[in-house]
Amino acid sequence: MPDVHDENSYEPHPKPGVSHLDYAGEQGMAVEQGTLVEADPVKREEARSLWGDAWRDLRRRPIFLISAVLILLLVVMAIFPWAFTDADPRKADLVHNYLRRPDWTDFFGAGWFGYDGQGRSIYARVVYGARASITVGICVTLAVTVLGGLTGMVAGYFGGGIDAVISRIIDIFFGIPLLLGALVLLNAFTTRTVWSVVIALGVLGWTQIARVMRGAVLTVKQADYVVAGRALGAGTGRLMFRHILPNAIAPVIVVATIALGGYIATEATLSFLGIGLQDPTISWGIDISSAQKVIRTAPFALFFPAAALSVTVLAFIMLGDAVRDALDPKLR
Amino acid sequence: MTANGSSALGATVPEEVAFAQEVPRGEPILEVRDLVKHFPLTKGILLKKQVGAVKAVDGVTFDLMQGETLGIVGESGCGKSTLAKVLMNLEPATAGSVRYKGQEISRLSGAALKAVRRNIQMVFQDPYTSLNPRMTVGDIIGEPYEIHPEVAPRGDRRKAVQDLLDVVGLNPEYINRYPHQFSGGQRQRIGIARGLALKPEVIICDEPVSALDVSVQAQVINLLEQLQSEFELSYMFIAHDLSIVRHISDRVGVMYLGKMVEIGTDAEIYDHATHPYTQALLSAVPVPDPTARESRDRIVLTGDVPSPANPPSGCRFRTRCWKAQDRCAAEVPLLAAPFWLGGAARHDSACHFAAEREVGQSAAEREVGQSAAEREVGQSAAEREAGKAGSGAD
Numbered sequence: 198m199p200d201v202h203d204e205n206s207y208e209p210h211p212k213p214g215v216s217h218l219d220y221a222g223e224q225g226m227a228v229e230q231g232t233l234v235e236a237d238p239v240k241r242e243e244a245r246s247l248w249g250d251a252w253r254d255l256r257r258r259p260i261f262l263i264s265a266v267l268i269l270l271l272v273v274m275a276i277f278p279w280a281f282t283d284a285d286p287r288k289a290d291l292v293h294n295y296l297r298r299p300d301w302t303d304f305f306g307a308g309w310f311g312y313d314g315q316g317r318s319i320y321a322r323v324v325y326g327a328r329a330s331i332t333v334g335i336c337v338t339l340a341v342t343v344l345g346g347l348t349g350m351v352a353g354y355f356g357g358g359i360d361a362v363i364s365r366i367i368d369i370f371f372g373i374p375l376l377l378g379a380l381v382l383l384n385a386f387t388t389r390t391v392w393s394v395v396i397a398l399g400v401l402g403w404t405q406i407a408r409v410m411r412g413a414v415l416t417v418k419q420a421d422y423v424v425a426g427r428a429l430g431a432g433t434g435r436l437m438f439r440h441i442l443p444n445a446i447a448p449v450i451v452v453a454t455i456a457l458g459g460y461i462a463t464e465a466t467l468s469f470l471g472i473g474l475q476d477p478t479i480s481w482g483i484d485i486s487s488a489q490k491v492i493r494t495a496p497f498a499l500f501f502p503a504a505a506l507s508v509t510v511l512a513f514i515m516l517g518d519a520v521r522d523a524l525d526p527k528l529r
Numbered sequence: 530m531t532a533n534g535s536s537a538l539g540a541t542v543p544e545e546v547a548f549a550q551e552v553p554r555g556e557p558i559l560e561v562r563d564l565v566k567h568f569p570l571t572k573g574i575l576l577k578k579q580v581g582a583v584k585a586v587d588g589v590t591f592d593l594m595q596g597e598t599l600g601i602v603g604e605s606g607c608g609k610s611t612l613a614k615v616l617m618n619l620e621p622a623t624a625g626s627v628r629y630k631g632q633e634i635s636r637l638s639g640a641a642l643k644a645v646r647r648n649i650q651m652v653f654q655d656p657y658t659s660l661n662p663r664m665t666v667g668d669i670i671g672e673p674y675e676i677h678p679e680v681a682p683r684g685d686r687r688k689a690v691q692d693l694l695d696v697v698g699l700n701p702e703y704i705n706r707y708p709h710q711f712s713g714g715q716r717q718r719i720g721i722a723r724g725l726a727l728k729p730e731v732i733i734c735d736e737p738v739s740a741l742d743v744s745v746q747a748q749v750i751n752l753l754e755q756l757q758s759e760f761e762l763s764y765m766f767i768a769h770d771l772s773i774v775r776h777i778s779d780r781v782g783v784m785y786l787g788k789m790v791e792i793g794t795d796a797e798i799y800d801h802a803t804h805p806y807t808q809a810l811l812s813a814v815p816v817p818d819p820t821a822r823e824s825r826d827r828i829v830l831t832g833d834v835p836s837p838a839n840p841p842s843g844c845r846f847r848t849r850c851w852k853a854q855d856r857c858a859a860e861v862p863l864l865a866a867p868f869w870l871g872g873a874a875r876h877d878s879a880c881h882f883a884a885e886r887e888v889g890q891s892a893a894e895r896e897v898g899q900s901a902a903e904r905e906v907g908q909s910a911a912e913r914e915a916g917k918a919g920s921g922a923d
Contacts, residue, residue: 422661425653425660425720428617428650429673429723430676439672443664444661444662
């Protein structure tokens with residue numbers, strides 16, 4: 198037994214009858230935590246995981262709640278656009294609807310946001326345009342995170358020659374401007390769909406994640422707890438995915454979510470330039486592009502798709518921020 | 530006590546066939562012979578050319594006995610931690626041998642290495658970086674069982690982890706907490722529990738208390754001592770705090786610039802040191818009594834520790850030693866008991882002029898001796914230069 202006791206030391210083999218509440222009082226440590234946990238003996242016994250704790254933490258953050266609701270709304274809109282509007286986004290009525298102003302009394306109706314230069318309902322087009330943006334954003338982010346994350350992890354963990362080769366490949370890709378590269382790649386497709394945009398952005402975007410991941414792995418690899426894992430006899434897989442990945446993933450999540458917003462914006466840019474999605478695909482980028490010709494007479498035709506794009510990008514960035522904070526137990 | 534130990538850990542251990550034999554108390558369990566670890570210094574980007582090596586550990590020989598605590602002391606950069614890493618097989622040895630229960634372990638890999646890892650564990654210096662911040666205490670202490678599932682069946686692991694927490698003096702209810710919710714001393718207890726999980730026979734403690742407050746240091750040291758008697762552990766205890774090493778160690782080894790300069794029982798080292806470096810180290814230990822502090826005789830070493838990439842010829846301490854002679858530059862002193870000494874002074878010491886320090890020697894006398902030594906060193910350095918020039922001409 199320790200000869201010297203501090204207030205934190207704990208007497209092993211407690212006498213029967215000493216309740217857990219007495220412990221918490223004696224420890225004087227993390228009292229808030231202690232009382233919270235002690236108050237509910239059933240909950241105390243639950244094993245707590247990193248993600249479980251992160252979720253508990255996230256539920257209390259207003260930024261997370263706002264962005265999560267927005268993203269949920271956008272995702273539902275992308276999957277079931279007909280649930281939000283009866284109007285047909287492709288129905289063009291130039292005779293009656295040419296650049297008709299928004300009608301605020303037509304709540305959730307075809308004329309709510311007005312009509313564009315083809316006489317199509319802007320509200321319906323905003324709703325239906327979510328699908329292209331969300332699909333591109335999520336799919337590109339997933340692709341680059343998996344591809345870039347694995348490559349960066351391998352480069353950082355093994356180092357040496359493998360690292361040198363991967364790093365040079367990353368450097369080469371970094372030399373290609375995203376828009377120029379996407380332009381060249383997308384030109385190779387005769388008909389451009391959402392998937393051709395996903396492939397083009399994925400091929401050009403993975404290096405960003407790979408570089409961040411490599412740097413994070415290089416830092417974490419040096420940590421004593423990784424050395425301790427090796428000393429216990431842990432294999433490469435366990436060291437990589439149990440010790441290094443959870444501690445190196447935070448910067449990747451931040452970069453990936455910010456990039457997600459960026460990919461949505463890039464898709465809109467490409468569509469705006471006429472090398473991304475093509476009619477008849479409905480995309481905010483295409484609508485912004487066609488609305489710029491009538492910006493003086495009908496600014497609303499530009500405003501609504503642009504606002505939808507901004508809100509979507511913002512929501513993903515805010516979500517990324519909140520998730521990063523929640524995943525870092527040190528910030529709790 | 531072993532049976533008691535296993536029940537306390539809640540683990541039924543199928544004994545490893547390879548390392549099953551018991552080593553009687555006082556017999557060597559770990560034999561280190563001429564262990565060398567050089568870190569190559571390379572030049573060039575594409576075609577790497579070795580231009581030299583940092584000789585972090587350069588020919589270290591010692592035995593760790595079953596059930597004893599061997600303290601390793603030395604100043605920063607003398608190779609203590611590298612020695613620990615090489616013994617743990619975390620860094621490959623450049624040369625030399627490490628034998629555990631008579632079997633060579635320094636070049637093992639795969640399953641054989643994993644078996645050794647069960648028997649030799651480590652406690653790290655910094656309790657703030659040695660625990661994965663994303664794992665709960667239960668996961669951290671339970672991980673050894675996941676890596677070595679034969680030690681504890683799946684269903685018993687939670688119980689085993691809670692028992693370990695209890696053994697190291699932490700509340701078993703803390704199993705679901707994260708490391709950052711604990712103080713430094715508590716974290717070090719978690720680190721010790723992780724080291725104990727596999728029921729190792731040897732624990733290498735790499736400065737386990739140097740990151741802790743003094744009062745907490747005492748608790749952790751006492752815990753280590755208590756665990757040693759409970760589980761019959763052998764410790765290699767690396768530290769730079771001489772008082773703590775004296776408190777916990779049965780034997781003490783003193784390192785300087787990658788070499789073991791003196792090794793013996795704690796009484797031999799602390800009361801009958803014969804190597805000048807050990808004497809200088811000991812004279813730097815703070816004395817709590819102000820009057821004794823006034824009258825005592827401090828040896829103040831001049832200069833810095835030479836670079837381990839380019840250590841001095843012969844005896845590595847000679848550049849800072851007041852006893853240095855020409856012989857020290859020419860001849861590497863071997864770690865052996867000096868035949869000209871008797872009694873407690875006759876223990877392994879790597880000095881050509883090993884002698885107990887004369888307590889009566891006045892500061893003035895030593896001053897003279899020191900300046901003489903400086904002259905000698907300067908002279909020998911000049912000779913060495915001359916010798917180099919001569920060999921260059923050849």
